[in-house]
Amino acid sequence: MLQEKLLSICPTATFEENTQWPTINIESTEWRRLAEHLKNDPELAFDYLFCITGVDWKTHLTMVYHLSSTIHRHTIVVKAKIADRNNAAIESVYNIWATAELNEREAYDLFGINFTNHPDLRRLFLTDDWVGYPLRKDYEDPINMIKL
Amino acid sequence: MGDLIINVGPQHPSTHGVLHLVITLNGETVKKVEPHLGYIHRSIEKMCESLTYRQFIYVTSRMDYLSSHINNHACALVVEKGLQIEVPQRAQYIRVILDELTRLASHQLWWGAMAMDVGAITPFFHAFREREIINDIMEQTCGARLTMNFIVPGGCMYDLHPDFVKRVKDFIVFFKSKLSEYDEMVTNNPIFQARMQNVGSITKENAISYGCSGPVARAAGVVCDVRKLSPYDVYSQVEFTEAIEKEGDCFARYKVRMKEMNESMRIIEQLIDNIPEGEFQAKTKAVLKLPKGDFYSNVETARGDFGVYIISEGGTTPYRIKFRSPGFCNLSALDHMARGNKIGDLVAIMGSLDLVIPDIDR
Numbered sequence: 001m002l003q004e005k006l007l008s009i010c011p012t013a014t015f016e017e018n019t020q021w022p023t024i025n026i027e028s029t030e031w032r033r034l035a036e037h038l039k040n041d042p043e044l045a046f047d048y049l050f051c052i053t054g055v056d057w058k059t060h061l062t063m064v065y066h067l068s069s070t071i072h073r074h075t076i077v078v079k080a081k082i083a084d085r086n087n088a089a090i091e092s093v094y095n096i097w098a099t100a101e102l103n104e105r106e107a108y109d110l111f112g113i114n115f116t117n118h119p120d121l122r123r124l125f126l127t128d129d130w131v132g133y134p135l136r137k138d139y140e141d142p143i144n145m146i147k148l
Numbered sequence: 149m150g151d152l153i154i155n156v157g158p159q160h161p162s163t164h165g166v167l168h169l170v171i172t173l174n175g176e177t178v179k180k181v182e183p184h185l186g187y188i189h190r191s192i193e194k195m196c197e198s199l200t201y202r203q204f205i206y207v208t209s210r211m212d213y214l215s216s217h218i219n220n221h222a223c224a225l226v227v228e229k230g231l232q233i234e235v236p237q238r239a240q241y242i243r244v245i246l247d248e249l250t251r252l253a254s255h256q257l258w259w260g261a262m263a264m265d266v267g268a269i270t271p272f273f274h275a276f277r278e279r280e281i282i283n284d285i286m287e288q289t290c291g292a293r294l295t296m297n298f299i300v301p302g303g304c305m306y307d308l309h310p311d312f313v314k315r316v317k318d319f320i321v322f323f324k325s326k327l328s329e330y331d332e333m334v335t336n337n338p339i340f341q342a343r344m345q346n347v348g349s350i351t352k353e354n355a356i357s358y359g360c361s362g363p364v365a366r367a368a369g370v371v372c373d374v375r376k377l378s379p380y381d382v383y384s385q386v387e388f389t390e391a392i393e394k395e396g397d398c399f400a401r402y403k404v405r406m407k408e409m410n411e412s413m414r415i416i417e418q419l420i421d422n423i424p425e426g427e428f429q430a431k432t433k434a435v436l437k438l439p440k441g442d443f444y445s446n447v448e449t450a451r452g453d454f455g456v457y458i459i460s461e462g463g464t465t466p467y468r469i470k471f472r473s474p475g476f477c478n479l480s481a482l483d484h485m486a487r488g489n490k491i492g493d494l495v496a497i498m499g500s501l502d503l504v505i506p507d508i509d510r
Contacts, residue, residue: 020229020444047356050477051444051455053470066444066457066472070356070370073377077442099359102480125186125509135194 002074005044009037021066023077028063031080032091038067038076039096045069046076049093052103054111056137061088061113082113092118110135151179156494158187164261164498165505169482176490181483189509196469201227201301201436204469208456209295211471212507214254215449217246220299225380226445226456227301230438238426239303240381245419246290246298247447248412249316252323253282254450255409258502262402263334265499266343271334278326285315301436303429316420320413327409335406344399348485348497351396358484359477362452363404364501368396374448386418398500405502437464451475451502475507 002022003015010030016023026034038046051066061082068075082088092115094101104115105124112133115121123130132139139145152173158166166187172180192211196204205223209216221243228235235243260275283293289309290296298305334340350360355368365372373390375383391407393400438460446455452474459468478501486494 019442023442047353048359050359050361050453051457051470051472053457053468055459055468064457066455070372097359098354098357098484099477099480102476125189127186134191 002044002076005041006034010034019077021075021077023079025079025081028080028082028090031063031078032093034078035093035096038078043072045071047071047097049097049099052100052107054107054113054135056111056135058137059085061085061111063090063107063113088113089116090114091116094118109133112136164503167498167503167505169494171486171491171494173491178486178489178491178494181486181494183479183482185505185509187509188506192510193469193471196466198465200464201438201466204466205300206295206297208471209297210506211473211510212449212451212454212475212504213294214257214504215250215451215454216295216297217243217250217299218447218449219454220297221247221381222445222447222449222454222456224299224301225447226443226458227436227438229445230441230443230458230460231301231432231436233302233430233432235303235381235430236427237382237424239428239430241419241423242304242308242428243299244381244383244386245316245416245423246286246296248415249282249285251450252409252412253279255405255412256282258405258450259330259334262499262502263340265495266340268334268337268340271330274326274330274333278323281319281322285312285319288312288315300429302432303427305429307428308423313420313423316416320416320420324413327406330406335402341399343492343496344402344500345397346395347398347489347493348500349395349397350481350485354484355396355481358481360452360481361474361477362448362450363391363401363408364452364478364481366391367393367400367404369394372453374446374453378446380445380447382419386415388415398496401500435464437462438466446472449474451504451507452478471510473507473510475503475505479503479508 006024010026014025038044046067046069048068048070050068053064055062063080065078082090092104104118107113108121109123109125156169158168168184170182171178192207205220208219208223212219256275256279260272263271286296287293289312290298350368352369355365355370361372376390388411391404393404440462442459444457446453454474455472457470458466461467485497
């Protein structure tokens, strides 16, 4: 079964209850190793990474990856917890799924998460001299932001 | 001789939106293409954190404005999934018919802009003339020509205009005769074929790895139509074939979209005479509150797989919302497709990818 297989790769992972797709919570240090297994294992074969999201939970940050397989037609959600807000870092997976290259630049631009080993990490939507990370919950901008 | 670095855009002579590419050239051969985004970044995701679940739908019409009904449909589906609302049958039929009309209008505009990119000016006017008929039908029923905020959580905002069914049927008969004219003018033209065949190829594995979806992936052989894989509303009850090609070049993407126009008309014909009577909107509370948790739903827009991901903490506004836009991932494959080709081919590839920049920048 999918759950036993993932637990054998990542023993410290936990699963969430009552979700739309199987959801697994891991620490950010385990992500790269799990990603290689998800792509290369023929029983899992998750080759389509369709959504990369960053979330700010006020005490810590999380990266959420939605993966799907075009061969077996199953879907999984991986949530990687990044504990340190001030030096947020997680490994890049640009050479496993090519779509990660542009998507991780977007997460760096809006959240300030540093993707180690990324070939070209710089801002995407905002200008290069912008200060701050707008999608974080503690972002202040007295000129442009209107608080309701 | 060194490399030449030049800018393409952000202003273009054809309707692409503000796409700024910095290309590195060696003579006329493209060595690297780098997109610079952010000219129309409006921080929609942050804005939606302070809008209620009934309000955030209107912002999504402005993201991919050529498939605005389909974007609204995705947002309505995710809210209905979270609140477990049952949509009445009449509303489901109306939503699917409006979706397919929007897909037709979007592909018509793409066809005109694609032909203009490679040098033929006349098809642009033909495409817009036929598109006006769809815009007039939308204006009569929904009240707007481009950003029709008609689909709401629970169904549709109002009922159909009494002339809607007759006008759509007349349009289908009229447009079928036009499609064979389009084939004569553009598809079978040897100059057009020479510019599009074997240009900008992408293999099936690369298309999946880059996250491509929609006609770009289907032209490379990937079976990925969301209407078939995870059907929503009445798509499970209509018959249509998915258009798959093998070569992955510009001409294959062109053929996929022409076939999709035929299939859209087929879907509308199956549904237009059988719209059931009943309610057009389910009864919902005035203030919607999604329960705590994550919800995701995706639809097939004219460009590909559009997804809405909501993380809710139980309040009236979402905690985090993410829009998975198809154009973003299709654009990331542009660099891979364009290397080694000439500048003129780059223009043809940009046209065949059918990018809408507000969808990419959000």
